[in-house]
Each structure stands twice: as structure tokens, then as C-alpha cells.
Amino acid sequence: MKKSTIVLIVAAVVCLGLSAFSLKASVSRTDKAIAAIGEVTYTDKCKEKIDRAVEYYNALDPNFNLKDKIENKKEFDTAKIEYARLAIKAASVADARKTAEGYSSDDVKKYVTEARAVVDSYLTPDQYALVENYADLTALESEYTSTGGSGGGDSEEVSIPMC
DSSP states (O other), rough: HHHHHHHHHHHHHHHHHHHHHHHHHHHHHHHHHHHOOSOSSHHHHHHHHHHHHHHHHHHSSGGGGGGGGGHHHHHHHHHHHHHHHHHHHHHHOOOHHHHHHOOOOHHHHHHHHHHHHHHHHHHOGGGGGSSSOOOOOOOHHHHHHHGOOOOOOOOOOOOOOOO
């Protein structure tokens, strides 16, 4: 066998080995990111952890069915559904506090928009039914994304309502 053929075979074996290692590392990285989520709360820190896990999960190569190799997929789905529920609850609380605590329609609309973004980026349409307060989001959207919810517009910062 020629020396160049041997070098090509060795290079192919090394590349295949590195590829398999890279695939396994991607799954491991995703599993670790999911485990790092911990208790789900409506905070920026928790959202960052979920966003990181979603990014890693979505980057898994579908040609190798890597998503099927995620060990804690059920916990991941549960965390995403819980965060979506909390985001919708924050919008509902902001709406309820609108009159009593001076939230503007723009403040509430911000929470509604954020809740929709969470739902759309974390869940598949067939998971929407698993979010117990999803109907609240659609009701708030119909109120605040049409002309009916475009009331006063002060732009001061509003704290996140407690859920």
C-alpha cells in the first residue's frame, strides 16, 4: 500500500473519531445546560439559562437524531412550559394592576409581547395546550395588540409583577 493511501485512511479515521466525539460533546453540553436551569422562576437569570439550553438543543444535528439522546428532555420541556406559564401570569398580573397601581397599557403590552415571545421560542404549537393559562395570553393579546388596548403611554420603567 502506498504511503499516501495509508495517510488518507488514518486521516479519515481520525476525522470520524473527532466527529463522533463532537456529537457526544454536543449532547453532553445540552444535558448540562438543561440541568443548570434548576428551579424555574420568572427572572432574567432563569430565562438566560433556559435560552442557553434552547440554543444548544436547537443546534443539535438532526441528521444524527441527537435530540433523541438528550437524557433530561422531559425536565427541559417542563421548565419551558413553566417559564411560559409564569410569563403569561406576569402579563395577567400587570393587567390586573393597571388601574390600582398605575400600569399603563404600554406596560401591560410589553409583558404580553414578552410572554408571546417566550411561548413562540420555547414551545411547539402542540405544547401550547400544556400551558394552563395560555387562554389568558390570547385574551390579553386581543385586548392589547388591537386598538382597544392602546391607552396612556408613559414610558417609565415598571418592576416585574410578583407571580
